[in-house]
Amino acid sequence: MILPPLKVQENFTFKQLWPTGNLTFMLSLTLPPSTQEEKGANRWFALKAEYFAVLVSILFNLWTLRTERLSVWYPNDNGLHLQMTAFAGHLLSQYQFPLDHWYPWLSLGSPFFVDYQSVSAIITGAIGHVFGTRTIFSWSLYLLLALWPLCVYWFARLMEWSRRIAASAAILAPLLFSVTSHGFEYKSYLWIGNGLWSQMWAMWTLPLAWGFCWKYLQTRRHFVPAVLFVSLTIIFHFLTAYMVVVGLGVWVLVTPSLLQERVVRAGLVGVGSLLTTLWVTVPLLTQGQWLAVNQFQVGTTINDSYGGPQALKWLLHGELYDSGRLPLLTVLSVVGIVYCVRNWKHDARARALVSMWLVAMVFFSGRPTFSFILNLLPGSEGILFQRYIAEVELTGLLLAAVGAIALTADLWLLIKQWQPSASRLFEGTRSQRVAVGVAVAALVVGILSPGWREAQAYAQRSAYWIGLQQKADASSGVAVAALVHLAEQSGGGRIYAGMPSNWGRHFSVGDVPVYIYLEQLGVDAVGFTLRTSGTMTDPEAYFNQYNPGDYTAFGIHYLLMPIGMASPVPASHIASLGNYSLWSVPTSGLFHVVQTQGYIEATASTLGRATAQFLRSYSIEHGVYPVIAYGTRRPATPTLAFTAPAFSTGSGRVLSERDNLAEGTAQATVLTKKKAVILLSVSYEPTWSVTVDGQSATTQMLAPALLGVEVSPGLHTVRFTYHGYRHYGELYLIAGVTIVFIGVTSWRARRSRTLSDLRDRKG
Numbered sequence: 001m002i003l004p005p006l007k008v009q010e011n012f013t014f015k016q017l018w019p020t021g022n023l024t025f026m027l028s029l030t031l032p033p034s035t036q037e038e039k040g041a042n043r044w045f046a047l048k049a050e051y052f053a054v055l056v057s058i059l060f061n062l063w064t065l066r067t068e069r070l071s072v073w074y075p076n077d078n079g080l081h082l083q084m085t086a087f088a089g090h091l092l093s094q095y096q097f098p099l100d101h102w103y104p105w106l107s108l109g110s111p112f113f114v115d116y117q118s119v120s121a122i123i124t125g126a127i128g129h130v131f132g133t134r135t136i137f138s139w140s141l142y143l144l145l146a147l148w149p150l151c152v153y154w155f156a157r158l159m160e161w162s163r164r165i166a167a168s169a170a171i172l173a174p175l176l177f178s179v180t181s182h183g184f185e186y187k188s189y190l191w192i193g194n195g196l197w198s199q200m201w202a203m204w205t206l207p208l209a210w211g212f213c214w215k216y217l218q219t220r221r222h223f224v225p226a227v228l229f230v231s232l233t234i235i236f237h238f239l240t241a242y243m244v245v246v247g248l249g250v251w252v253l254v255t256p257s258l259l260q261e262r263v264v265r266a267g268l269v270g271v272g273s274l275l276t277t278l279w280v281t282v283p284l285l286t287q288g289q290w291l292a293v294n295q296f297q298v299g300t301t302i303n304d305s306y307g308g309p310q311a312l313k314w315l316l317h318g319e320l321y322d323s324g325r326l327p328l329l330t331v332l333s334v335v336g337i338v339y340c341v342r343n344w345k346h347d348a349r350a351r352a353l354v355s356m357w358l359v360a361m362v363f364f365s366g367r368p369t370f371s372f373i374l375n376l377l378p379g380s381e382g383i384l385f386q387r388y389i390a391e392v393e394l395t396g397l398l399l400a401a402v403g404a405i406a407l408t409a410d411l412w413l414l415i416k417q418w419q420p421s422a423s424r425l426f427e428g429t430r431s432q433r434v435a436v437g438v439a440v441a442a443l444v445v446g447i448l449s450p451g452w453r454e455a456q457a458y459a460q461r462s463a464y465w466i467g468l469q470q471k472a473d474a475s476s477g478v479a480v481a482a483l484v485h486l487a488e489q490s491g492g493g494r495i496y497a498g499m500p501s502n503w504g505r506h507f508s509v510g511d512v513p514v515y516i517y518l519e520q521l522g523v524d525a526v527g528f529t530l531r532t533s534g535t536m537t538d539p540e541a542y543f544n545q546y547n548p549g550d551y552t553a554f555g556i557h558y559l560l561m562p563i564g565m566a567s568p569v570p571a572s573h574i575a576s577l578g579n580y581s582l583w584s585v586p587t588s589g590l591f592h593v594v595q596t597q598g599y600i601e602a603t604a605s606t607l608g609r610a611t612a613q614f615l616r617s618y619s620i621e622h623g624v625y626p627v628i629a630y631g632t633r634r635p636a637t638p639t640l641a642f643t644a645p646a647f648s649t650g651s652g653r654v655l656s657e658r659d660n661l662a663e664g665t666a667q668a669t670v671l672t673k674k675k676a677v678i679l680l681s682v683s684y685e686p687t688w689s690v691t692v693d694g695q696s697a698t699t700q701m702l703a704p705a706l707l708g709v710e711v712s713p714g715l716h717t718v719r720f721t722y723h724g725y726r727h728y729g730e731l732y733l734i735a736g737v738t739i740v741f742i743g744v745t746s747w748r749a750r751r752s753r754t755l756s757d758l759r760d761r762k763g
Contacts, residue, residue, distance in 0.1 A: 065142055079519050083522065087662075088113070089125030108554065116198075156401065164405050168404045201237065213244075218348075226269050227272040275735065290604065308365040308368070321393065326450055336353075357395035472509050483560060493558055493590075499541075500513070535607060552587050559571055559582070596626065598642055622648060623649070628702065636700040666719070668717075670715075675713065678716075
C-alpha cells in the first residue's frame with residue numbers, strides 16, 4: 001500500500017493549524033507543495049534555477065578543492081589508505097585477490113584487508129594500477145568530496161522532498177563545519193584534515209541507501225538499488241553501516257498504521273543485503289576474538305563520545321554545523337525541526353527526518369549519557385561513537401534545507417499580503433523575471449558568503465601546506481627514499497624512525513612524520529602505532545627503544561634518525577643524507593632462536609598492558625619469552641621450567657632465512673643445540689601454519705604477540721605460511737546467486753506491473 005500523497009502533507013498553512021495564531025508562529029508552518037511549484041508559466045524558470053543552484057555548489061567545490069587532486073605525501077590516515085590502495089593494486093596485477101592476503105606493512109602485519117573496510121582501496125587500486133595509484137587516489141578524494149552536493153540533492157528527492165528543498169540542501173552542503181572535525185565536511189578529508197578517506201565512500205552510499213530504502217518502503221519500487229546501496233555501505237564502512245540499519249528501522253516505525261507491511265519490506269532489504277555481503281562480514285566475524293581493541297581509546301571521547309549535555313551545548317552554540325562562524329545552518333535546522341514537528345501527524349517524511357536526527361544525536365552523544373542503550377549494540381566495545389557526528393550533519397543538512405524553504409515561503413506570503421505588486425514581478429516579462437531572479441540570487445549569495453569564505457579559507461590553508469609538502473617531497477623526501485633504497489641493497493629489514501609518543505612526532509619530511517612517510521614508500525616499519533586490529537597493534541605502542549631485546553623481538557634491523565642524534569642502542573652508522581641518518585642494529589633478521597618461560601594471560605583488550613612489563617625487562621634481551629594464554633586458549637608448554645635460569649644462550653642460531661611476507665611466507669634454516677622455539681617476528685594469527693622439516697607442527701603465541709614453533713635439537717628447515725579465509729568461494733557464490741535472484745525477481749515484477757498497466761489502459 002502506498003502512503004497518502006505527500007503533496008497534501010506539504011500544503012498546511014498556519015491558519016489551518018492554528019486559526020487564532022499570529023505571525024510569530026507562522027514560521028516553518030507553510031511550505032509550497034512540490035506539485036504547485038512545478039506548475040504554471042514559471043516552471044521552466046524554477047527548474048533551471050534549482051539545477052543551477054546544485055551546479056553552483058559543485059563548481060564551488062571543484063574550484064575551491066582543486067589543489068587536493070595533486071599527488072603528495074599525506075600526514076594523516078590517508079597515508080594508510082594510500083598504502084592499502086597501492087598494495088591492493090599490486091596484488092591484483094598478480095591476479096591475486098587482496099582479501100585473503102597477509103598485510104605486512106603495519107604493526108608487524110595483520111589480516112588487514114579483512115579486519116578493516118578495504119573494498120574502496122581494492123577498487124581504487126584496480127583503477128590505479130592502470131592510471132597510477134597516487135594519481136587515482138588523490139583524484140578520488142577530490143571528486144568524491146567536490147561532487148557530494150549532487151548526492152545530497154538525490155537523497156532529498158528520494159526522500160520525496162521538493163526540488164527546492166533538495167537544491168537548498170545541495171547548496172548548503174559545502175558549508176558544514178563541526179567542532180569535532182569528523183563528519184561529512186572538509187575537515188574530515190582535506191590534506192590538513194583527518195584523512196577519513198574510507199568514510200568518504202560511505203558519505204555517498206549512506207544517503208542513497210536511506211533514500212532508496214524509503215522509496216521502497218513507501219512504494220514497493222526501487223528494491224534493487226535499496227539492496228545495492230545498503231550493501232555498498234556495509235562493505236565500504238562498518239561504522240556507517242550501523243546507521244543504515246538503524247535508519248531502516250526508523251523508516252519502518254514512522255508509519256505505525258502500516259507496520260506489518262513495512263517490516264516485511266525492510267526484512268527483504270535486510271536479508272538481500274546480508275546475503276550479498278557475507279563475503280565481507282563472515283570472515284570478519286571469524287576474526288572476532290583476534291581483533292585488537294585499542295586500549296588507549298577505551299573510555300575516551302574517541303570511543304565514548306562527549307555526552308548529551310556537551311552535544312546539546314554545541315548545538316545551541318552553533319558548533320555542530322557552523323563552528324567558528326555565524327550559526328546559519330544551525331538556525332535553519334532548528335526552523336526545519338519546528339516545521340517537521342508541527343506537521344508530525346500529517347507528514348511521514350517530517351517524522352522520519354526528525355526521528356533520524358534524534359537517533360543520530362543519541363549515537364553522537366555516546367556512552368556518557370546513553371550507555372544503557374548503546375552498549376546493547378553488537379560489537380559496541382569497538383564502536384567510535386564520536387564519528388556519528390556525520391549522521392547528525394546529514395540529517396541536520398536536510399532539516400536546514402526544509403527550514404530555509406519554509407522560511408522563504410512564509411516571507412513570500414508576507415510580501416504578497418503587504419506588497420501585492422511585488423509578487424507580480426514573477427509573472428511579468430522574461431527580462432523582469434530574470435532581473436528578480438538575479439536579485440534573489442545576489443541575496444542568497446550574501447547570506448551564504450560567510451560560510452563559503454570559511455570553506456574557501458580552510459581549503460586555501462590546505463593548498464598552502466600541500467605546496468610546501470611538494471617542495472619537501474622533492475628535496476628531503478628524495479633523501480629519505482635514497483636511504484631506504486640503501487637499506488634494501490644492504491639486505492633489507494624493518495626500519496624504526498620514531499613514534500608519535502617520542503621524537504618521531506617531530507622528525508618529518510615537510511609536515512609528514514617520517515614513520516608515516518615510510519608507510520607511503522611501502523616500507524615495513526615499526527612506529528606508526530594503533531592503526532590496525534592485529535594482535536601486535538597495542539604491544540607496539542609499548543616498544544622500548546632503549547632495550548636491545550625489543551629490536552630483536554620486533555625484527556628491527558635499521559634505525560632512521562635525525563642527523564646528529566645518538567642511537568638509543570648499540571648500532572653502526574651507514575650513511576647520512578640531508579637531515580637524515582641511517583643506522584643498522586645487530587639483529588639477525590625476522591627469525592630468532594629463543595627459549596620460553598612462564599605465561600601471560602591476556603585478551604584482545606588487555607594484550608598491550610599485559611605485556612608492557614616484559615618489553616621493559618631484561619628477559620627479552622636474554623632471549624627468553626613468556627607464552628601467551630589468550631582468552632580461553634591454553635598456552636603452549638614453555639621450554640624452560642619456571643625456576644630455570646632465564647637465558648637462551650647456546651640454544652642455537654639461524655643459518656639462513658628467506659621471507660616474503662607480502663606473499664605470506666617465511667622460511668629459515670636453523671641449527672639448535674637443545675629444545676628451543678623458533679620465533680618469527682610477525683603478529684600471531686591462528687591462520688598461520690608451520691612445517692618443521694616438511695612436517696606439520698603447531699604454532700605458539702609468544703609475548704608480546706609473536707609467532708613461534710617449538711623444535712628439537714638438530715638442523716631444521718622451518719616454514720611459516722599464512723592462509724586467508726578458506727571459504728570465500730562459497731560466499732562469493734551466495735552473493736552472486738542472491739544478486740541474480742534479486743535482479744530477475746525485480747525484472748519480472750516490473751514487467752508484470754507494466755503489463756497490468758497496459759491492460760488497464762486498454763480496458
